[in-house]
Amino acid sequence: MLIMVRLKGITIGKGCNFNGWTKFVHGSKDSIQIGNDCTFKSKHTSNLIGINRPCIFSSIGESGSKLIIGNGCGFSGTVIGCFDNITLGDNVRCGANTLITDSDWHMDDPRSGKPSPIQIGNNVWLGVNVTVLKGVSIGENTVIGANSLVVRSIPANVIAAGNPCKIMRSL
DSSP states (O other), X not given: OHHHHHHTTOEEOTTOEEEXXXXXXXXXXXXXXXXXXXXXXXXXXXXXXXXXXXXXXXXXXXXXXXXXXXXXXXXXXXXXXXXXEEEEOTTOEEOTTOEEESSOSOTTSTTOOOOXXXXXXXXXXXXXXXXXXXTOEEOTTOEEOTTOEEOSOBOSSEEEEETTEEEEEEO
């Protein structure tokens, strides 16, 4: 897996572990950078809570999008769609079937807005089935509860959950 990732021009750190086939897609002007010691669980049996898809990471902007993943991050059936800029800090945990996207995806539709960057701080935990939408920042050490829809920025050191995601309490 690592050889195929590097042949695609993706920068990947040391000690990364792949369980099943993770899919990486990027354009010629786009970049994907992955830190050291990250884990990618794409096989449906690799997480006991249940994964309904493989990990898919795409960086497909029109003018050079950047997907940057820090050290020690973990992904289980996670999909990240980057059209502009998505940055995950160190030790970010993405529960089963999480989705992170900085775009509305239908660029040819006039109802779609422009992509907007996402910043996720160090030590953030996204619970199972969490969706993080464009323009959001999540502060370090924050926990986002299962099935939450994050449409607004969430500060550091809190537990937040819901649809839309709201702060429940401080840590």
